[in-house]
Amino acid sequence: MSTPSPSAAPSAPSLSAWRLVDADVHPLVRGGIRALFPYMPSAYRRRFELKGADLRLSAAPMRYNNPKGSVIRPDATGPDGAPGGSDPQFVREDLLDRHGVDCAILDDLESGRLATVLAGPAESVVLCSAFNDYYMNEWLPADPRFRYTPTLPVQDPRAAAAEVRRVAAHPGVAAVYLPPTNTLMGSSHYDPIYEEAVAAGLPIYVHAGGVDGIYHGAPAPIGLPSTYVERYIDAHLVAQANLTSLIFEGTFERFPTLRVILVEYGFAWALPLLWRMNQAWQGLRLETPWVQRRPSDYVRDHVRFATQPLDEPDAPADFEALVRMLGPELLVFSTDYPHWDSDTPGRVLKTLAGDVQAKIFAGNAIQLFRL
Amino acid sequence: MDVPLGPEESFPVGRFRVVGVAGREIGIARLPGGGIRAVRNTCPHRGAPVCQGTLGGTMLPSPRGVLDYGLEGAVLRCPWHGWEFDLESGRALFGTASKHLVTYPAAVRDGMVMVTIRDGGAS
Numbered sequence: 121m122s123t124p125s126p127s128a129a130p131s132a133p134s135l136s137a138w139r140l141v142d143a144d145v146h147p148l149v150r151g152g153i154r155a156l157f158p159y160m161p162s163a164y165r166r167r168f169e170l171k172g173a174d175l176r177l178s179a180a181p182m183r184y185n186n187p188k189g190s191v192i193r194p195d196a197t198g199p200d201g202a203p204g205g206s207d208p209q210f211v212r213e214d215l216l217d218r219h220g221v222d223c224a225i226l227d228d229l230e231s232g233r234l235a236t237v238l239a240g241p242a243e244s245v246v247l248c249s250a251f252n253d254y255y256m257n258e259w260l261p262a263d264p265r266f267r268y269t270p271t272l273p274v275q276d277p278r279a280a281a282a283e284v285r286r287v288a289a290h291p292g293v294a295a296v297y298l299p300p301t302n303t304l305m306g307s308s309h310y311d312p313i314y315e316e317a318v319a320a321g322l323p324i325y326v327h328a329g330g331v332d333g334i335y336h337g338a339p340a341p342i343g344l345p346s347t348y349v350e351r352y353i354d355a356h357l358v359a360q361a362n363l364t365s366l367i368f369e370g371t372f373e374r375f376p377t378l379r380v381i382l383v384e385y386g387f388a389w390a391l392p393l394l395w396r397m398n399q400a401w402q403g404l405r406l407e408t409p410w411v412q413r414r415p416s417d418y419v420r421d422h423v424r425f426a427t428q429p430l431d432e433p434d435a436p437a438d439f440e441a442l443v444r445m446l447g448p449e450l451l452v453f454s455t456d457y458p459h460w461d462s463d464t465p466g467r468v469l470k471t472l473a474g475d476v477q478a479k480i481f482a483g484n485a486i487q488l489f490r491l
Numbered sequence: 492m493d494v495p496l497g498p499e500e501s502f503p504v505g506r507f508r509v510v511g512v513a514g515r516e517i518g519i520a521r522l523p524g525g526g527i528r529a530v531r532n533t534c535p536h537r538g539a540p541v542c543q544g545t546l547g548g549t550m551l552p553s554p555r556g557v558l559d560y561g562l563e564g565a566v567l568r569c570p571w572h573g574w575e576f577d578l579e580s581g582r583a584l585f586g587t588a589s590k591h592l593v594t595y596p597a598a599v600r601d602g603m604v605m606v607t608i609r610d611g612g613a614s
Contacts, residue, residue: 188545194570195543461572467537 138222139478140465141485143426144327144383144454145215145224147259149175149251150206159250159257164243179233179331184348188460196458204458208262215457216265219465222482223265223491225294225325225454226255227383231271232299233330237337241275245283248273252287260292267294267489269325272313274299275337281312288320294489295325295381300332300339305362305380306369314375323379323424323488326362328355359385360393363423367397370410372418380423381488384456387425391446394419420447424488426454427480428463436471448476452485496604502527505564507542513608517595518542522564528578529606530567531593539571541592549575552585567592 149155152174157165167173196204196214205211215221231251235244252270260266270287272280280298287293296317303309305326317324331338333351339358345351359382365371372378397415405411411418433439443451453469456462469477485491494512496519502508507518509532516532518541534541548563566584567576575584581592596607 188568188573194545195540460570464537464539464571 138482138486138491140219140221141223141225141453141482141489141491142215142221142455142457142465143225143381143452143485143489144428144456145211145226146205146457146459147208147211147226147228147255148203148206149228149230149254150202156247156250156254159253160246164246167243175230175234179238180334183346184334184351186348186460191459193458193460193462208259208266211457212263212265215455216263221265221465223267223485224457225267225269225485225489226259227269227297227325227327228255228271229327229330232297232327235271235273235275236299236301236329237331237335241273241279244273244275245279248280248283249286252283256287256290256292260290266292267491268292269295269297271297271299274301274310274313277309277312281316284313284316284320284322288316288322293322294491295323296320297325297327299329300326300358300362302337302339304365304369306365306367306371311374314371314378318375318377321490323381326359326380326382328358328384332358356385356389360389363390363393363419364397366423367415367418368408368411370408372422373410373412378422379488381426381452382423383426383454384428385425386429386431387427387446387451388431388442390419390425390450391442394446420450423450424452424484425450426452427469428454428456429461430463430468440471443472443476443480448472448479449484451480452488453481492609493605493607496606499527499599499602499604502604506546507532509540509542512606515608516540516542517606519597519604519606520546522546522578524564527597527599527604529595529597530576530578530581531595533593534569534571534574535590535592536569536572536574536588539569541567541569541576544568544570546578549584 153168192204198207198210202210216224228251231248234247239247248271255268260268270283270293272283274280284296298313329338333340333342341357341361342354394416401411401415455464469480496510502519502521504521505523507520509516509518517529518532519527519529521527532540532542545568547566548561549566551559551561553559565578567578574588576582576592577584581594583590598605
């Protein structure tokens with residue numbers, strides 16, 4: 121099939137002067153679940169009131185609380201005490217204006233956790249829709265540099281597909297956020313979602329959860345770590361397992377124009393994974409004959425990695441070598457603002473060559489998100 | 492050179508107030524147990540406004556399962572990636588990093604906080 125690959129057929133960047141796109145910024149609903157009530161049917165408001173439901177930044181048990189108390193940077197607190205990420209005006213000043221960010225992709229994690237496991241399937245459909253309307257109404261108009269990734273109610277793939285249809289026409293929607301579950305992404309469970317995303321021309325945006333390894337139904341590839349730090353270090357294993365699944369289930373053969381970005385998993389792990397996938401495919405191809413190209417070729421045409429959290433080898437030259445070996449066209453810059461481990465523009469990736477920086481800081485994102 | 496930065500009472504106890512000195516941002520804090528510290532408001536890791544971090548103590552290196560909290564009032568923890576620095580020497584604690592926080596000699600003379608700045612910046 122001669123469908124153009126995403127890397128070969130970028131939309132013409134309408135704003136080619138953009139030099140800095142941030143693919144991972146976390147907004148926060150201000151005021152708890154009541155702020156979402158205007159965006160949901162009254163019977164569901166009543167249901168959530170009766171349940172005493174609320175939104176919580178952390179859905180983790182004490183074992184996985186950040187040892188410093190919060191994942192949100194204290195210096196990202198707004199002037200009136202608003203928690204970091206909850207005041208669009210302050211995010212404009214503290215991130216966009218201060219660092220010259222031309223475009224920020226917003227993704228909300230509370231909705232992702234609810235969609236994955238914390239809400240029931242029917243509740244999560246209503247909640248995702250309410251979250252999405254909240255951000256499209258209350259954040260996107262606040263600044264033309266904001267883009268949003270609507271959260272999909274992943275427990276119900278048909279409803280999730282309908283949500284893609286509902287939000288796709290909004291000009292501020294850059295991708296759709298598929299929170300990972302313990303059903304790996306190559307499963308046909310997700311086909312209705314991929315079908316709609318492809319029809320809408322929107323990439324699938326996958327972000328590290330917050331419920332991973334804690335609840336049945338969430339991704340759980342790493343046993344039960346004792347501490348926050350162990351869980352943090354191994355978070356990318358979820359992405360690795362899902363990427364392997366996407367390749368060997370033949371997802372990109374079924375959906376030749378599907379594009380996926382893996383966010384907040386870093387990327388240093390991806391290079392040996394590509395080597396291993398290629399090698400295993402050479403010897404075991406007969407088990408998955410629908411995998412018709414080298415696995416790394418699918419990745420180059422369909423998958424991108426958001427850069428944060430950047431790994432820091434002792435010798436900076438090793439980092440440059442890693443980027444060269446993996447391929448800078450696969451990388452999309454992200455800060456993870458306002459979280460504690462964010463990568464700040466102007467402070468990172470400075471040793472890379474100018475043309476490599478231009479791709480990572482803007483060009484690749486402009487292509488992927490068709491900005 | 493010695494630079495007067497203001498009356499002792501104008502600086503908080505247990506957290507930093509940042510002032511501009513000769514083109515630098517310097518954070519001044521009075522310690523809960525007495526004494527005063529001055530540091531440059533830039534984390535050597537990624538340039539965070541380090542004085543917005545936490546001034547306190549931390550867990551000391553210890554055997555498995557043993558927690559030993561100490562160094563109260565001697566540690567500044569960066570608000571971004573959580574790097575911890577000895578407020579006196581500017582060194583990253585326990586050999587966790589080789590980069591130093593810039594510190595300045597500070598003292599109170601006749602009720603006035605004085606900081607010593609060398610040409611070139613760091614003490």
